[in-house]
């Protein structure tokens with residue numbers, strides 16, 4: 001498969017996503033329901049995922065990789081499909097329009113393959129990236145520390161040169177997929193005396209090295225068992241594991257920031273699609289005083305808001321994509337799209353719970369989990385305030401004091 005030349009080919013791809021969800025995802029969800037619903041049933045007492053939960057997730061990852069969805073954003077040279085940004089976003093939105101179940105494992109951000117690893121030597125690409133495209137290995141991204149989140153460059157972790165190796169020391173916080181990843185990218189200070197933007201470098205690391213330690217799994221409202229506090233206890237990394245140039249870690253981390261924000265927007269637009277459809281179905285079916293609740297003005301308003309927010313998110317997504325591909329202010333357009341979509345997904349999930357009444361609060365209907373996911377989104381990939389900051393700066397106010 002490759003880039004889709006026509007709208008018809010793209011529609012066929014969406015149809016094959018629908019078929020995949022019905023044929024591959026839903027049966028696995030049924031088979032593993034005991035560890036998927038409620039989501040905390042999938043966790044061990046220490047917060048890690050049970051083997052059976054991981055088995056369900058990995059089954060979908062591998063099947064998605066066999067079909068080509070998993071690595072669709074990666075170059076063909078490493079086994080991907082080289083799908084362009086606009087079509088990727090369209091497909092991500094489509095995958096999420098099936099809700100927040102195992103279908104979201106069909107394409108993944110941090111744990112899946114990333115083009116950032118194309119900065120490595122060919123033999124490392126063969127060893128780590130190609131298996132990631134096949135979903136045989138997963139990854140993690142280690143930047144945040146307990147005392148530096150939004151201000152990530154204020155990190156304490158260091159990498160010191162020793163012959164033809166680097167020695168990495170420090171602790172990282174919130175690292176998604178760290179307990180299960182086979183490899184990762186770690187950001188560390190290599191040049192403390194350089195200006196802030198040139199102090200940090202990025203390195204590939206192998207999680208099987210005993211000097212890499214997962215200290216604890218951080219339990220959050222999503223019960224996903226995915227995020228960990230980790231330590232690099234003088235982890236020795238060969239020089240050739242340096243990703244890109246020394247001192248250019250910041251540029252590497254920011255390389256895909258616009259695309260990352262648009263992907264988040266696409267996920268939100270897809271989930272709002274899902275919420276709108278479920279609400280319409282439910283409101284047409286559920287009756288009170290002898291009439292469907294969808295005939296009640298207050299309920300109609302709840303649903304209409306979801307539909308309007310979804311449409312606006314989709315429009316902002318298209319605008320952001322156009323800016324990335326042709327424009328001059330992509331950074332602001334992508335921040336606007338991400339900020340609007342993550343805020344409105346939260347409100348949309350809240351509205352949907354209201355439409356479903358008591359049923360919306362239960363684990364069975366899959367609605368309340370979207371509310372919890374939406375809440376996390378407003379922090380995890382750059383907070384709402386950081387997006388606001390970008391918008392204000394680009395609007396002409398310049399940088400905020402001290403930033």
Ligand SMILES: Cc1cc2nc3c(=O)[nH]c(=O)nc-3n(C[C@H](O)[C@H](O)[C@H](O)COP(=O)(O)OP(=O)(O)OC[C@H]3O[C@@H](n4cnc5c(N)ncnc54)[C@H](O)[C@@H]3O)c2cc1C
Nearest residue numbers: 141142143144148149150151174175176380382383385386
């Ligand atoms: C579920 C989850 C998964 C994550 N996964 C990863 C991962 O895989 N890898 C990784 O490296 N990191 C990861 N993170 C970390 C994430 O990037 C940070 O949580 C995020 O950048 C915010 O940092 P913080 O939590 O330290 O909050 P802080 O930076 O301490 O901010 C606290 C509050 O102050 C506000 N604030 C801070 N500075 C300013 C300012 N200058 N102006 C206005 N408001 C400000 C923030 O917006 C926020 O509301 C993850 C986080 C979560 C919750």
